Amino acid sequence: MSATVGIGSDFPYVKISAESMIGLSEGSKCAQIVEVFEDAYKSTLSIIVLDDIERICVGNISLSCSIKKIWNEVGEPEENRDRMLFDLEQEFLEAYRKKVDQAIRFRSQLRQAVADSTSKLTHLCASLGEQSLPMKQVKPISSKKELSTILLQLETMQKKKSDEARF
Known part of the structure:
Protein backbone atom coordinates (compact mmCIF):
# COMPACT_ATOMS: atom_id res chain seq x y z
CA MET A 1 0.00 0.00 0.00
CA SER A 2 2.74 2.47 0.91
CA ALA A 3 4.53 1.67 -2.35
CA THR A 4 1.35 2.54 -4.27
CA VAL A 5 1.14 5.86 -2.43
CA GLY A 6 4.80 6.53 -3.23
CA ILE A 7 4.37 5.79 -6.91
CA GLY A 8 1.14 7.82 -7.17
CA SER A 9 2.53 10.84 -5.34
CA ASP A 10 5.03 11.91 -8.01
CA PHE A 11 7.57 12.37 -5.20
CA PRO A 12 11.00 10.79 -5.50
CA TYR A 13 10.37 7.36 -4.02
CA VAL A 14 12.65 4.60 -2.71
CA LYS A 15 11.63 1.27 -1.25
CA ILE A 16 14.01 -0.57 1.06
CA SER A 17 13.00 -4.19 1.53
CA ALA A 18 14.41 -7.03 3.58
CA GLU A 19 14.68 -9.16 0.44
CA SER A 20 17.04 -6.67 -1.17
CA MET A 21 19.36 -6.97 1.84
CA ILE A 22 19.58 -10.73 2.20
CA GLY A 23 23.21 -11.76 2.54
CA LEU A 24 24.48 -8.28 3.40
CA SER A 25 26.38 -7.65 6.62
CA GLU A 26 24.85 -5.37 9.25
CA GLY A 27 27.35 -2.66 8.30
CA SER A 28 26.41 -2.93 4.62
CA LYS A 29 22.70 -2.77 5.46
CA CYS A 30 23.25 0.33 7.59
CA ALA A 31 25.39 1.98 4.92
CA GLN A 32 22.73 1.32 2.29
CA ILE A 33 19.95 2.72 4.49
CA VAL A 34 22.04 5.78 5.43
CA GLU A 35 22.77 6.43 1.75
CA VAL A 36 19.06 6.30 0.89
CA PHE A 37 18.20 8.73 3.69
CA GLU A 38 21.04 11.09 2.74
CA ASP A 39 19.85 11.10 -0.88
CA ALA A 40 16.26 11.73 0.25
CA TYR A 41 17.44 14.61 2.44
CA LYS A 42 18.80 16.36 -0.66
CA SER A 43 15.31 16.47 -2.14
CA THR A 44 12.63 18.84 -0.87
CA LEU A 45 10.01 16.11 -1.29
CA SER A 46 10.70 12.40 -1.05
CA ILE A 47 9.25 9.16 0.28
CA ILE A 48 11.16 6.23 1.75
CA VAL A 49 9.36 2.96 2.36
CA LEU A 50 10.99 0.52 4.78
CA ASP A 51 9.29 -2.77 3.98
CA ASP A 52 9.38 -5.51 6.64
CA ILE A 53 11.70 -3.46 8.86
CA GLU A 54 11.98 -6.13 11.54
CA ARG A 55 13.76 -8.44 9.11
CA ILE A 56 16.13 -5.64 8.13
CA CYS A 57 16.93 -4.53 11.67
CA VAL A 58 17.08 -7.87 13.42
CA GLY A 59 19.59 -8.99 10.85
CA ASN A 60 18.78 -12.66 11.25
CA ILE A 61 15.74 -13.81 9.33
CA SER A 62 15.61 -17.12 11.19
CA LEU A 63 15.45 -15.22 14.49
CA SER A 64 12.49 -13.21 13.22
CA CYS A 65 10.76 -16.38 12.03
CA SER A 66 11.44 -18.09 15.36
CA ILE A 67 9.93 -15.21 17.28
CA LYS A 68 6.83 -15.18 15.06
CA LYS A 69 6.43 -18.95 15.46
CA ILE A 70 6.64 -18.66 19.25
CA TRP A 71 4.10 -15.81 19.27
CA ASN A 72 1.73 -17.92 17.17
CA GLU A 73 2.09 -20.87 19.56
CA VAL A 74 1.55 -18.66 22.59
CA GLY A 75 -1.43 -16.96 20.96
CA GLU A 76 -0.12 -13.46 21.55
CA PRO A 77 -2.43 -10.73 20.17
CA GLU A 78 -1.07 -8.84 17.16
CA GLU A 79 -0.84 -5.55 19.12
CA ASN A 80 1.41 -7.25 21.68
CA ARG A 81 3.48 -8.81 18.91
CA ASP A 82 3.98 -5.41 17.31
CA ARG A 83 4.99 -3.91 20.65
CA MET A 84 7.44 -6.76 21.34
CA LEU A 85 8.89 -6.39 17.87
CA PHE A 86 9.24 -2.64 18.36
CA ASP A 87 10.97 -3.24 21.73
CA LEU A 88 13.30 -5.77 20.09
CA GLU A 89 14.18 -3.27 17.35
CA GLN A 90 14.89 -0.58 19.96
CA GLU A 91 17.10 -2.94 21.96
CA PHE A 92 18.97 -3.91 18.80
CA LEU A 93 19.45 -0.28 17.79
CA GLU A 94 20.61 0.67 21.28
CA ALA A 95 23.14 -2.17 21.33
CA TYR A 96 24.31 -1.16 17.85
CA ARG A 97 24.67 2.50 18.88
CA LYS A 98 26.67 1.50 21.96
CA LYS A 99 29.06 -0.59 19.84
CA VAL A 100 29.46 2.21 17.30
CA ASP A 101 30.08 4.76 20.08
CA GLN A 102 32.58 2.40 21.67
CA ALA A 103 34.43 1.98 18.36
CA ILE A 104 34.46 5.75 17.80
CA ARG A 105 35.89 6.36 21.28
CA PHE A 106 38.56 3.72 20.74
CA ARG A 107 39.49 5.23 17.37
CA SER A 108 39.73 8.68 18.96
CA GLN A 109 41.91 7.37 21.78
Missing part, protein backbone atom coordinates in the same frame (compact mmCIF):
# COMPACT_ATOMS: atom_id res chain seq x y z
CA LEU A 110 44.15 5.61 19.30
CA ARG A 111 44.46 8.72 17.13
CA GLN A 112 45.29 10.78 20.24
CA ALA A 113 47.94 8.24 21.26
CA VAL A 114 49.46 8.47 17.76
CA ALA A 115 49.48 12.29 17.94
CA ASP A 116 50.98 12.31 21.46
CA SER A 117 53.66 9.78 20.55
CA THR A 118 54.50 11.65 17.35
CA SER A 119 54.88 14.84 19.36
CA LYS A 120 57.16 13.13 21.88
CA LEU A 121 59.22 11.66 19.06
CA THR A 122 59.51 15.07 17.37
CA HIS A 123 60.73 16.72 20.58
CA LEU A 124 63.15 13.89 21.30
CA CYS A 125 64.62 14.06 17.80
CA ALA A 126 64.98 17.84 18.14
CA SER A 127 66.73 17.49 21.52
CA LEU A 128 69.18 15.04 19.97
CA GLY A 129 69.87 17.34 17.06
CA GLU A 130 68.28 15.01 14.56
CA GLN A 131 67.40 16.83 11.35
CA SER A 132 64.17 15.02 10.70
CA LEU A 133 61.88 12.35 11.99
CA PRO A 134 62.19 8.87 10.59
CA MET A 135 60.16 8.75 7.38
CA LYS A 136 56.53 7.73 7.61
CA GLN A 137 55.34 4.99 5.32
CA VAL A 138 53.68 6.24 2.15
CA LYS A 139 51.28 3.29 2.09
CA PRO A 140 48.35 3.86 4.47
CA ILE A 141 48.51 1.63 7.52
CA SER A 142 46.14 1.06 10.40
CA SER A 143 46.31 3.36 13.42
CA LYS A 144 47.43 0.43 15.57
CA LYS A 145 50.35 -0.31 13.26
CA GLU A 146 51.20 3.37 13.02
CA LEU A 147 51.24 3.70 16.82
CA SER A 148 53.36 0.57 17.14
CA THR A 149 55.86 1.93 14.60
CA ILE A 150 56.05 5.32 16.31
CA LEU A 151 56.48 3.74 19.76
CA LEU A 152 59.31 1.58 18.39
CA GLN A 153 60.98 4.67 16.91
CA LEU A 154 60.43 6.54 20.17
CA GLU A 155 62.01 3.71 22.15
CA THR A 156 65.01 3.69 19.80
CA MET A 157 65.48 7.45 20.13
CA GLN A 158 65.09 7.30 23.94
CA LYS A 159 67.79 4.65 24.06
CA LYS A 160 70.00 6.81 21.84
CA LYS A 161 69.46 9.79 24.18
CA SER A 162 70.21 7.60 27.21
CA ASP A 163 73.41 6.33 25.58
CA GLU A 164 74.53 9.88 24.75
CA ALA A 165 73.85 10.98 28.33
CA ARG A 166 76.27 8.30 29.63
CA PHE A 167 79.16 9.65 27.57
